[in-house]
Amino acid sequence: MKDEAVDKNLVTQLDTAFIRKEPYGVVLIIGPWNYPLQLIMVPLVGAIAAGNCVIIKPSEISSSTEKLLAETLPSYLDKDCFAVVTGGPAEITQLLDNKFDYIFFTGSPQVGKIMMAAAAKHLTPLTLELGGKNPCYVADESDLQNVANRLVWGRCFNAGQTCIAPDYVLCSAETQEKLLPALRSAITQFFGPDPRESPDFARIISDKQFQRIRALLGSGRVAIGGQTDEKERYIAPTVLVDVQPSEPAMQEEIFGPVLPIVTVPNVDEAIAFINSRERPLAVYVFASNSKLVRRVLDRTSSGGFGANDSIMQMTLISLPFGGIGSSGLGSYHGKFSFDTFSHHRACLLRSMGLEPMNALRYPPYSERKMGLVLSTFRIKHTGTCTLL
Numbered sequence: 061m062k063d064e065a066v067d068k069n070l071v072t073q074l075d076t077a078f079i080r081k082e083p084y085g086v087v088l089i090i091g092p093w094n095y096p097l098q099l100i101m102v103p104l105v106g107a108i109a110a111g112n113c114v115i116i117k118p119s120e121i122s123s124s125t126e127k128l129l130a131e132t133l134p135s136y137l138d139k140d141c142f143a144v145v146t147g148g149p150a151e152i153t154q155l156l157d158n159k160f161d162y163i164f165f166t167g168s169p170q171v172g173k174i175m176m177a178a179a180a181k182h183l184t185p186l187t188l189e190l191g192g193k194n195p196c197y198v199a200d201e202s203d204l205q206n207v208a209n210r211l212v213w214g215r216c217f218n219a220g221q222t223c224i225a226p227d228y229v230l231c232s233a234e235t236q237e238k239l240l241p242a243l244r245s246a247i248t249q250f251f252g253p254d255p256r257e258s259p260d261f262a263r264i265i266s267d268k269q270f271q272r273i274r275a276l277l278g279s280g281r282v283a284i285g286g287q288t289d290e291k292e293r294y295i296a297p298t299v300l301v302d303v304q305p306s307e308p309a310m311q312e313e314i315f316g317p318v319l320p321i322v323t324v325p326n327v328d329e330a331i332a333f334i335n336s337r338e339r340p341l342a343v344y345v346f347a348s349n350s351k352l353v354r355r356v357l358d359r360t361s362s363g364g365f366g367a368n369d370s371i372m373q374m375t376l377i378s379l380p381f382g383g384i385g386s387s388g389l390g391s392y393h394g395k396f397s398f399d400t401f402s403h404h405r406a407c408l409l410r411s412m413g414l415e416p417m418n419a420l421r422y423p424p425y426s427e428r429k430m431g432l433v434l435s436t437f438r439i440k441h442t443g444t445c446t447l448l
């Protein structure tokens with residue numbers, strides 16, 4: 061948080077130049093329902109660390125957590141600086157009519173556009189933590205049981221309602237044949253013969269989300285799972301095969317425990333497939349050949365990247381977390397949160413000395429002055445000749 065001294069050029073040698081990290085002012089944090097505590101509290105910590113006041117808007121869909129935050133947060137935070145606002149779209153619309161100094165939104169790309177339009181009205185800077193379909197390329201020679209374990213864990217954690225979960229698998233037809241029994245075995249090992257009985261397998265947040273995900277089971281063919289129970293909002297860990305890129309399961313972010321597999325002949329086709337779509341929050345690759353991993357890393361674009369695992373890159377606070385393109389704008393976690401919620405103010409405190417040097421830049425101009433400027437400031441070091 062300290063002022064950060066920076067390099068100076070020749071004419072500012074006697075001066076003080078630094079970056080001051082200042083709070084933006086009043087920040088609006090809008091959280092989603094899938095990790096209703098984490099995705100409010102983690103940005104909130106960054107906003108507080110940077111010295112801002114915060115209006116906190118938890119999702120009304122995860123209503124128990126919304127209630128908990130509204131009841132408990134105010135007893136821990138200064139009421140002059142922090143407030144929790146509850147309610148749905150009508151309340152958010154009303155909230156967004158106000159001028160904030162920063163908006164931090166986590167949610168869908170669709171609502172992200174509404175946020176950005178609302179922020180534009182007041183020229184309010186914002187961070188958008190959105191989502192997308194995270195591709196996962198599985199190379200032919202991979203250790204497929206380990207791959208399956210890590211895929212099933214990433215896909216089924218929180219019943220798939222995770223923005224950086226692997227959304228679909230790209231692999232060859234031969235790899236698909238070997239991967240299917242490994243996926244089946246991982247599901248059984250984690251959740252038992254009937255995942256519905258498992259205390260470690262979650263349910264879908266709402267009826268609306270349940271209906272949406274259940275409809276996706278019509279894409280391609282169910283190879284594993286596929287069972288649903290509307291009353292419980294249960295959807296079994298499911299793997300879809302023979303899915304066409306034009307089918308619904310390949311058109312929207314799945315956000316449920318459903319993993320489609322799309323077959324591609326080779327890694328270059330997989331890269332072309334990834335690049336023909338919106339830039340995702342994460343690209344994942346499983347391969348024993350590290351050149352192949354580098355190839356996918358070099359030739360694709362995404363918020364983050366993971367080799368040989370999914371989700372784990374977000375556990376490092378030394379890495380920025382955020383999307384690119386339709387998966388988001390800006391990033392946070394660890395020090396990146398502090399920077400996101402700070403304005404970096406460029407400060408130069410000049411001394412009043414060395415006025416003859418300054419006289420060179422004052423009119424009236426002459427050939428002689430120009431010559432002096434050029435000779436005095438013909439500096440060999442790069443980056444220091446920025447007087448004019």
Ligand SMILES: *[C@@H]1O[C@H](CO)[C@@H](O)[C@H](O)[C@H]1NC(C)=O
Pocket residue numbers: 203347348349350353367368
């Ligand atoms: C991925 O795992 C495989 C199998 O353990 C290993 O050979 C490979 O080097 C790993 N890839 C990277 C990029 O570390």
